[in-house]
Amino acid sequence: MGKRLLGVVVGTAILGVLIGLYVSVWATQLPVAVSAPTSGTGAKRTANLTLETVAAVGPQLSSQHPDWVSYLVRSHGRWVRSTIFKLPAHALVHVTIYQFDGDSGLRNPFLAEVEGTVGDTMVIDGKAVRTIDPDNASHTFVVPQLGVFVPLEGVGDNAKNQCGYAPCLLSQAHHTITFTFRTGGKGRYRWQCFVPCAAGTFFGFGGPMQTLGYMDGFLDVA
Amino acid sequence: MSETNHFRRLMILWLGASAIATPLVVLLLGPILPPGNGSAQASGHVTDNTVLLGTATPVFLLIVIYLIYAIVNFRQQPGAVLEGPAVRGDKRVQTVWIVVTTVLALSLATYGTVRLVGDGAGAGQGPNPAFAPGGKKLQVQVIAQEWAFTYRYPSYGGVETPHLVIPVNTTIEFHVTSLDVIHSFWAYQLGVKADANPDVDNIAFVKPTKKEAFTIRCSELCGIWHGYMFDTGHVVSPAAFQSWIKQQRAQFAPITPALPPYSTTYIPEPTLRGS
Numbered sequence: 250m251g252k253r254l255l256g257v258v259v260g261t262a263i264l265g266v267l268i269g270l271y272v273s274v275w276a277t278q279l280p281v282a283v284s285a286p287t288s289g290t291g292a293k294r295t296a297n298l299t300l301e302t303v304a305a306v307g308p309q310l311s312s313q314h315p316d317w318v319s320y321l322v323r324s325h326g327r328w329v330r331s332t333i334f335k336l337p338a339h340a341l342v343h344v345t346i347y348q349f350d351g352d353s354g355l356r357n358p359f360l361a362e363v364e365g366t367v368g369d370t371m372v373i374d375g376k377a378v379r380t381i382d383p384d385n386a387s388h389t390f391v392v393p394q395l396g397v398f399v400p401l402e403g404v405g406d407n408a409k410n411q412c413g414y415a416p417c418l419l420s421q422a423h424h425t426i427t428f429t430f431r432t433g434g435k436g437r438y439r440w441q442c443f444v445p446c447a448a449g450t451f452f453g454f455g456g457p458m459q460t461l462g463y464m465d466g467f468l469d470v471a
Numbered sequence: 472m473s474e475t476n477h478f479r480r481l482m483i484l485w486l487g488a489s490a491i492a493t494p495l496v497v498l499l500l501g502p503i504l505p506p507g508n509g510s511a512q513a514s515g516h517v518t519d520n521t522v523l524l525g526t527a528t529p530v531f532l533l534i535v536i537y538l539i540y541a542i543v544n545f546r547q548q549p550g551a552v553l554e555g556p557a558v559r560g561d562k563r564v565q566t567v568w569i570v571v572t573t574v575l576a577l578s579l580a581t582y583g584t585v586r587l588v589g590d591g592a593g594a595g596q597g598p599n600p601a602f603a604p605g606g607k608k609l610q611v612q613v614i615a616q617e618w619a620f621t622y623r624y625p626s627y628g629g630v631e632t633p634h635l636v637i638p639v640n641t642t643i644e645f646h647v648t649s650l651d652v653i654h655s656f657w658a659y660q661l662g663v664k665a666d667a668n669p670d671v672d673n674i675a676f677v678k679p680t681k682k683e684a685f686t687i688r689c690s691e692l693c694g695i696w697h698g699y700m701f702d703t704g705h706v707v708s709p710a711a712f713q714s715w716i717k718q719q720r721a722q723f724a725p726i727t728p729a730l731p732p733y734s735t736t737y738i739p740e741p742t743l744r745g746s
Contacts, residue, residue, distance in 0.1 A: 356650050356739045357614065359621055359631040362726035369722075380725045393619050393699070396633070439699045441618065445651075452651040454617045459695040 280331040280462035282469055283324045287337055294340040296432075299323035301347040301423075302388050302401065306330060306463070307414035317457040318350060318446050318464060320388075321415060328416050332466025338435050341367070344399075348424040349412040350387045352403025353446045353453065358383035360443050363428070365397035371428035373402055389443040392468060397430045397440075432470045441465035477544070485536050489529040497525045506662050509685055509706070511678040512593030513662030519586055526579065595647060595656075595665025595673040598735065604676050608644040611637065612733070615647070615654035615667035618696035620687060624716060629733040631726075632719045635704035638712035639682050647673040648736045655691035658704060664690065672735035679706040 285296040299322070306319035310330040321328040336342055355361055361383040363371050370377045380400075387403030401424070404411060408422035417423065432438075442464040445453025457463030501521035508514045545555070558564070586592055591602040612623040614631070623631045635658075637643050647656045647665040654667040656675075660683065665675040667689075689700035707715065720727075731737060 357616055357621065358729045358731070359723075359726055361729060362723060364633075364722075380729070383729055391619075393633070393702075398633075439696060441696060443616070443619070452617070454651060454694065458617070461695075465696065 280333055280466070281329070282333040282335050283322045283329055283331045284335040285342065287340070292339070294337050296336050296340055296342045298334060298336070298342055298344045299347075300344065300390075301328065301415075301417060302350050303412060303415040303417055304350040305414035307416070310415055314457070314460075314463075315414065316448075317460075318388075318448070319415070319457060319462075320442075320464060320466075330462055332440075332462055332464070333469060334466070335469045335471065336432050338432055338470050340432050341429055342432060343429050344390070344427065346390065346401060346426045347417070347419065348387060348401045348404065348426055349417040349421065350403055350446070351406060351411070352385045352387045353444050355383040355386045355389070355400065355443065356445055356452075357443070360389055360391070360398055361386055361400045363399055365392075365395060366399060366428040366430045371399055371426055373424055373426050375425075386444050388446055388464070390440060391443055392430075392438050392440040394438045395430065395433055395468075399426075399428055401426055432468065434470070436470055438468040438470060439465065440468055477540075481537060481540055484540070485529070485533050488532045488536060492532060493525055493528045496528050497521055500524060505659075507660050509660035509679060509681050509683055510593070510662055511680055512590065512676070513660060514680070515586060515592055516662045519583075519592075522582065523579070526575070530575070590676045590678075593662040593664065593675055593677050595675045598672040598674065600674045600676070603674075604642055604678070606642060608642045608676070609638065610644045610646060611635070612735075613645055613647040613656045613665075613667065614650060614737075615656065615689065616650040617652060617694050618689075618700045620654075620656065620689075620700070620702055623730075623733060624719075625733045627716050628720055628727065629730060630716070630720045630723055631730055632723060633702075634719070635687060635702065636712060636715050637679060637704070637706055638709040639679050639706050641709065642676060642678045645675045645677065646735055647675065650737060650739050652693050653691050654689045654693050654700070657688045657690040658685055659688065660685035661704075661706075666691065670736045670738055682706050682708060 285298045287294060287296045289295050301321050303319055303321060305316045308315040311317060319330060320332055322331050322334065362380045363369055370379055381402045385402050386400045388401045390399045390401065391397065404422045404424065410421050412421040442458065447453050447456045447458045450456045458465065504517050504520040506513045506516055508517065588602050590604040591600055596602065610625050612625065614621045614623065621631055621633050622635045623629055645663060645665060647667045648671060649667040649669045651669060655664065656667050657664045661677050661679060663675050663677045665673045683706055685704045687702040687704050689697055
């Protein structure tokens with residue numbers, strides 16, 4: 250009787266530890282942080298962040314969710330699926346986004362105005378723009394704590410040679426969007442997409458919108 | 472020692488402790504209770520919390536004193552093999568228990584209801600508030616979405632902004648709604664808390680009395696960035712507010728024409744990807 254009880258207690262304890270470890274690993278699994286290339290020093294320090302958005306991340310970059318919409322970041326000459334970016338504090342960050350996805354439209358049209366970038370503008374395919382048509386928004390790059398709001402215009406439905414899934418080629422239909430913003434002090438700032446772009450999920454805000462490494466992440470400012 | 476003596480002793484201990492502790496709790500803890508004095512409603516909450524704490528103190532003391540008294544006096548004596556007889560069907564105890572708890576519960580319910588009358592105590596009252604303060608009010612719409620708040624000012628051309636700034640000593644009529652899931656608008660220092668439900672206009676009133684910054688948080692678990700759904704609002708002078716709203720109207724003039732006409736709720740498109 251005593252041995253059986255001891256066996257049950259030990260077995261239960263081992264099972265509890267294993268479940269705890271599994272949950273801990275799952276809950277703390279973060280995408281790898283990618284450092285943006287920097288240049289200059291002090292107040293003149295700048296960083297360059299190159300991103301792309303794709304309608305489906307593809308099996309090469311996500312075997313678990315190949316059909317999920319995603320941001321990708323350029324790191325050492327290749328595209329990486331990460332949404333945690335290391336940036337210097339109080340620096341100008343030049344962002345280039347290759348926007349390959351089609352439009353979904355904003356639930357709140359207010360977010361179709363560019364805010365918080367240098368000059369409160371962005372450049373789409375060489376043209377300076379302050380607002381876009383909210384219905385043509387594909388994604389946003391928004392850092393609420395820094396007041397940075399950038400809507401990303403989607404590729405038209407009729408565009409030829411659209412990219413099905415990542416990695417996408419610059420020869421395929423896309424918009425090139427550039428803008429510059431200044432980081433704040435040291436800290437972790439979250440950023441996110443505000444377009445309900447997660448196909449087939451509740452209000453378009455499930456799946457990749459609620460999983461780090463796809464449509465939202467952090468700016469680790471150091 | 473007789474049962475009556477135990478009762479007397481307990482009553483004396485309890486009344487003495489309550490007479491000392493209750494005023495101390497009310498006078499020392501009361502002024503530092505949340506949420507502070509940022510608005511008439513928040514000051515009311517401090518009063519309410521003080522009343523609740525003052526009421527709870529004697530109840531807490533009764534339980535603790537009885538527990539300690541019982542442990543000291545009624546513990547099992549060495550050599551005893553049987554427990555004492557169970558107390559059953561004591562009408563006196565039952566009557567006292569029912570009367571005291573009923574009086575306490577009804578008193579607090581009455582107090583709470585009375586406190587709501589007038590302005591709703593900063594709580595969301597739904598689209599048809601039962602308790603609306605009189606006089607001129609400034610309407611501010613709070614729009615929640617995954618995962619940020621934005622604010623519209625219908626009296627100022629329906630301008631929408633990501634910042635909440637309100638004038639001091641002015642009654643604010645918050646209209647709280649959501650574009651997607653359930654959120655909750657909590658302006659802590661103002662004592663305002665109102666659920667933000669999609670397709671619902673939830674109205675809450677507040678009269679800020681102090682120029683200060685206040686914390687805004689979502690208080691309804693709403694997804695991965697719920698913990699980051701916070702902001703800082705500002706209560707400013709009426710002149711500073713006029714200057715600020717003018718600047719906001721200019722800043723957001725490019726997007727204002729693209730906004731839907733001001734409405735108490737919105738059922739936004741598109742939902743094609745999400746639906």
